[in-house]
Amino acid sequence: xxxxxxxxxxxxxxxxxxxxxxxxxxxxxxxxxxxxxxxxxxxxxxxxxxxxxxxxxxxxxxxxxxxxxxxxxxxxxxxxxxxxxxxxxxxxxxxxxxxxxxxxxxxxxxxxxxxxxxxxxxxxxxxxxxxxxxxxxxxxxxxxxxxxxxxxxxxxxxxxxxxxxxxxxxxxxxxxxxxxxxxxxxxxxxxxxxxxxxxxxxxxxxxxxxxxxxxxxxxxxxxxxxxxxxxxxxxxxxxxxxxxxxxxxxxxxxxxxxxxxxxxxxxxxxxxxxxxxxxxxxxxxxxxxxxxxxxxxxxxxxxxxxxxxxxxxxxxxxxxxxxxxxxxxxxxxxxx
Amino acid sequence: xxxxxxxxxxxxxxxxxxxxxxxxxxxxxxxxxxxxxxxxxxxxxxxxxxxxxxxxxxxxxxxxxxxxxxxxxxxxxxxxxxxxxxxxxxxxxxxxxxxxxxxxxxxxxxxxxxxxxxxxxxxxxxxxxxxxxxxxxxxxxxxxxxxxxxxxxxxxxxxxxxxxxxxxxxxxxxxxxxxxxxxxxxxxxxxxxxxxxxxxxxxxxxxxxxxxxxxxxxxxxxxxxxxxxxxxxxxxxxxxxxxxxxxxxxxxxxxxxxxxxxxxxxxxxxxxxxxxxxxxxxxxxxxxxxxxxxxxxxxxxxxxxxxxxxxxxxxxxxxxxxxxxxxxxxxxxxxxxxxxxxxxxxxxxxxxxxxxxxxxxxxxxxxxxxxxxxxxxxxxxxxxxxxxxxxxxxxxxxxxxxxxxxxxxxxxxxxxxxxxxxxxxxxxxxxxxxxxxxxxxxxxxxxxxxxxxxxxxxxxxxxxxxxxxxxxxxxxxxxxxxxxxxxxxxxxxxxxxxxxxxxxxxxxxxxxxxxxxxxxx
Numbered sequence: 001x002x003x004x005x006x007x008x009x010x011x012x013x014x015x016x017x018x019x020x021x022x023x024x025x026x027x028x029x030x031x032x033x034x035x036x037x038x039x040x041x042x043x044x045x046x047x048x049x050x051x052x053x054x055x056x057x058x059x060x061x062x063x064x065x066x067x068x069x070x071x072x073x074x075x076x077x078x079x080x081x082x083x084x085x086x087x088x089x090x091x092x093x094x095x096x097x098x099x100x101x102x103x104x105x106x107x108x109x110x111x112x113x114x115x116x117x118x119x120x121x122x123x124x125x126x127x128x129x130x131x132x133x134x135x136x137x138x139x140x141x142x143x144x145x146x147x148x149x150x151x152x153x154x155x156x157x158x159x160x161x162x163x164x165x166x167x168x169x170x171x172x173x174x175x176x177x178x179x180x181x182x183x184x185x186x187x188x189x190x191x192x193x194x195x196x197x198x199x200x201x202x203x204x205x206x207x208x209x210x211x212x213x214x215x216x217x218x219x220x221x222x223x224x225x226x227x228x229x230x231x232x233x234x235x236x237x238x239x240x241x242x243x244x245x246x247x248x249x250x251x252x253x254x255x256x257x258x259x260x261x262x263x264x265x266x267x268x269x270x271x272x273x274x275x276x277x278x279x280x281x282x283x284x285x286x287x288x289x290x291x292x293x294x295x296x297x298x299x300x301x302x303x304x305x306x307x308x309x310x311x312x313x314x315x316x317x318x319x320x321x322x323x324x325x326x327x328x329x330x331x332x333x334x335x336x
Numbered sequence: 337x338x339x340x341x342x343x344x345x346x347x348x349x350x351x352x353x354x355x356x357x358x359x360x361x362x363x364x365x366x367x368x369x370x371x372x373x374x375x376x377x378x379x380x381x382x383x384x385x386x387x388x389x390x391x392x393x394x395x396x397x398x399x400x401x402x403x404x405x406x407x408x409x410x411x412x413x414x415x416x417x418x419x420x421x422x423x424x425x426x427x428x429x430x431x432x433x434x435x436x437x438x439x440x441x442x443x444x445x446x447x448x449x450x451x452x453x454x455x456x457x458x459x460x461x462x463x464x465x466x467x468x469x470x471x472x473x474x475x476x477x478x479x480x481x482x483x484x485x486x487x488x489x490x491x492x493x494x495x496x497x498x499x500x501x502x503x504x505x506x507x508x509x510x511x512x513x514x515x516x517x518x519x520x521x522x523x524x525x526x527x528x529x530x531x532x533x534x535x536x537x538x539x540x541x542x543x544x545x546x547x548x549x550x551x552x553x554x555x556x557x558x559x560x561x562x563x564x565x566x567x568x569x570x571x572x573x574x575x576x577x578x579x580x581x582x583x584x585x586x587x588x589x590x591x592x593x594x595x596x597x598x599x600x601x602x603x604x605x606x607x608x609x610x611x612x613x614x615x616x617x618x619x620x621x622x623x624x625x626x627x628x629x630x631x632x633x634x635x636x637x638x639x640x641x642x643x644x645x646x647x648x649x650x651x652x653x654x655x656x657x658x659x660x661x662x663x664x665x666x667x668x669x670x671x672x673x674x675x676x677x678x679x680x681x682x683x684x685x686x687x688x689x690x691x692x693x694x695x696x697x698x699x700x701x702x703x704x705x706x707x708x709x710x711x712x713x714x715x716x717x718x719x720x721x722x723x724x725x726x727x728x729x730x731x732x733x734x735x736x737x738x739x740x741x742x743x744x745x746x747x748x749x750x751x752x753x754x755x756x757x758x759x760x761x762x763x764x765x766x767x768x769x770x771x772x773x774x775x776x777x778x779x780x781x782x783x784x785x786x787x788x789x790x791x792x793x794x795x796x797x798x799x800x801x802x803x804x805x806x807x808x809x810x811x812x813x814x815x816x817x818x819x820x821x822x823x824x825x826x827x828x829x830x831x832x833x834x835x836x837x838x839x840x841x842x843x844x845x846x847x848x849x850x851x852x853x854x855x856x857x
Contacts, residue, residue, distance in 0.1 A: 167625070
């Protein structure tokens with residue numbers, strides 16, 4: 001069997017025809033762009049609620065970003081509060097925490113993204129190898145359920161596992177005790193927490209990701225596998241050398257979507273688990289938790305809006321870079 | 337065109353255009369319906385914020401209160417209960433975001449300074465002087481109002497207290513005190529020995545509470561602050577209670593020079609940090625102080641899982657714990673412990689500032705209605721209905737000034753709305769020790785007025801530095817107060833962080849304002 005996977009000629013031809021059709025369709029639409037014809041009004045109405053929703057809840061609130069440049073208070077409102085230039089940005093960038101918090105945000109998100117994508121692919125490959133339909137569905141459902149578990153519940157699970165009542169003991173330490181290992185005070189040791197949080201993310205999202213990849217696997221033409229069988233490939237070889245490479249486009253889209261949010265901490269999970277436990281901030285404090293803590297502690301909208309604006313701009317830049325890199329090196333899977 | 341519906345005999349083909357237009361129309365209508373105001377019920381209902389969990393039987397009692405409110409004042413109320421863990425931050429956020437609610441609990445230990453600075457609170461002087469709220473004015477002593485004036489001379493909150501001073505102390509398992517301490521604990525050394533005995537022989541923590549700097553540094557007493565039970569004469573100064581604590585010079589009142597220094601420069605505070613660290617390592621205190629939920633800790637104590645917990649002299653020690661404790665540990669009793677070296681002849685320093693102020697939201701829908709409600713709950717009959725429930729169903733009077741609960745309704749947070757000294761009833765099963773200390777705490781003569789009693793620093797000039805120092809205290813100070821980190825290393829990190837955040841400027845500003853206060857008083 002060949003070590004690299006070439007799509008069969010039929011598949012390549014179908015894809016080429018599909019691209020040609022899309023190009024034709026785009027060209028045709030461009031020529032009619034100047035006016036909405038009667039038959040398109042239905043489409044406009046269909047799209048209207050989503051557009052309105054986006055305008056009201058996504059673009060409208062952007063006007064509030066002016067607060068980032070104001071000494072905002074409720075009594076004077078957005079229009080009456082005094083302008084302060086870039087003073088609100090000073091709080092974050094002169095705190096001495098900015099570098100560490102940005103690093104934590106990037107590091108944790110890269111860990112989360114890599115681990116959830118990797119575990120998703122792995123689980124999808126494993127599920128795909130299960131022959132029994134009922135068994136497959138059962139496993140699929142079981143690994144998907146954690147996606148619906150609230151971060152608050154997860155934090156309670158973790159406390160039971162790592163700390164126990166009164167903050168001492170816990171199942172993990174009980175397990176350590178069996179091997180005469182010393183008890184670990186998990187909630188005062190910042191070192192292990194990036195990995196603990198990553199474990200939680202994989203537990204929560206591994207099943208969810210696997211469903212997406214399973215859907216992509218079902219779209220792989222049967223002929224490709226038949227060719228593999230003719231070449232004498234084992235199941236493991238087909239999973240590794242046929243299925244995995246053909247999941248690249250799906251993984252690429254999920255990766256770009258993930259990169260777009262790489263500067264956003266997962267506040268739901270991190271804050272629910274870490275809370276205001278300062279001993280863990282060294283490795284777990286991300287921009288979102290910092291902003292949230294600043295807002296609820298100081299009630300200063302200007303400062304927190306400034307940090308949020310910075311976060312959005314960096315996120316936007318990262319999305320653009322990720323998309324450009326993707327277009328440069330993997331044009332066929334690029335989303336733009 | 338192929339009909340979308342087929343098979344059904346009289347079905348008419350639906351065109352693509354009709355399908356799209358129809359679906360779009362339905363979605364648009366749904367979106368508009370979702371955005372439109374709800375039908376709502378007839379009449380006016382005002383929201384307000386209360387800390388803690390929703391009391392059992394609350395819906396029934398709220399119905400009764402609302403029926404009477406509607407008949408008397410023409411409106412109803414709908415309190416939102418916010419868990420204590422989040423109360424301070426959520427209330428601050430709701431105020432500064434301009435949410436529409438009437439009243440909330442605030443105080444200096446919460447965030448009243450920030451609320452006043454952001455003009456989120458309604459000044460109440462004119463309204464109180466208007467004569468429109470006679471029951472409210474009659475039930476709160478004028479001295480209590482005066483002790484809680486802001487530096488600008490205005491009153492921003494109604495003091496909701498039931499004693500002259502609230503002293504932090506311990507609520508102890510009386511049965512364990514009988515077993516391990518011969519029935520009484522007279523000083524902190526005896527208390528410490530009791531804790532160690534309990535940990536060793538019962539396998540439960542000696543003291544549990546969520547993390548609090550006041551436990552360790554005292555104000556002037558703290559559950560773990562030994563010096564505070566010897567000489568309760570130090571009240572730390574601070575811009576906000578979650579930020580850095582400063583210690584004024586002992587002779588500030590006579591010299592006029594505050595010379596306040598960060599808390600770690602005060603030897604008894606350093607000793608207290610080391611003591612707490614030792615307690616943490618020896619299992620005397622709970623190890624989850626940094627992330628434990630108050631309700632979980634209460635359940636732990638009420639379930640017999642600790643020897644002592646935190647209390648304050650507000651008459652709720654027994655009422656808040658005894659019933660649940662008795663169910664979990666038959667034969668258990670409660671005891672209120674204030675291990676002052678000099679017993680009840682001690683005269684702790686006090687500011688007499690209220691720990692509970694009911695503040696009125698400046699962005700609230702109707703300030704007059706908010707004060708009408710505060711006036712309405714200042715009438716004995718209404719006060720009792722809200723606080724104790726329906727007479728005969730939820731409680732029965734015992735004598736002139738006590739009540740006995742006979743139903744499940746309990747723990748309404750009256751301190752955030754309806755506490756008025758002349759109207760309060762004592763829990764009929766209040767322990768003897770609590771009754772004694774509660775009465776002691778009601779007498780202003782049992783306390784010494786602190787030289788900084790009416791000093792409330794203004795943080796306008798140091799907002800950014802204060803915010804950064806607060807962040808540093810959250811990260812490096814709180815673990816010290818919890819005993820979770822080695823003291824010297826933890827202090828080094830804290831000092832470095834607050835130095836970088838602008839400690840020198842904040843300290844200078846505090847001393848400048850405090851000196852000006854001393855010069856003016």
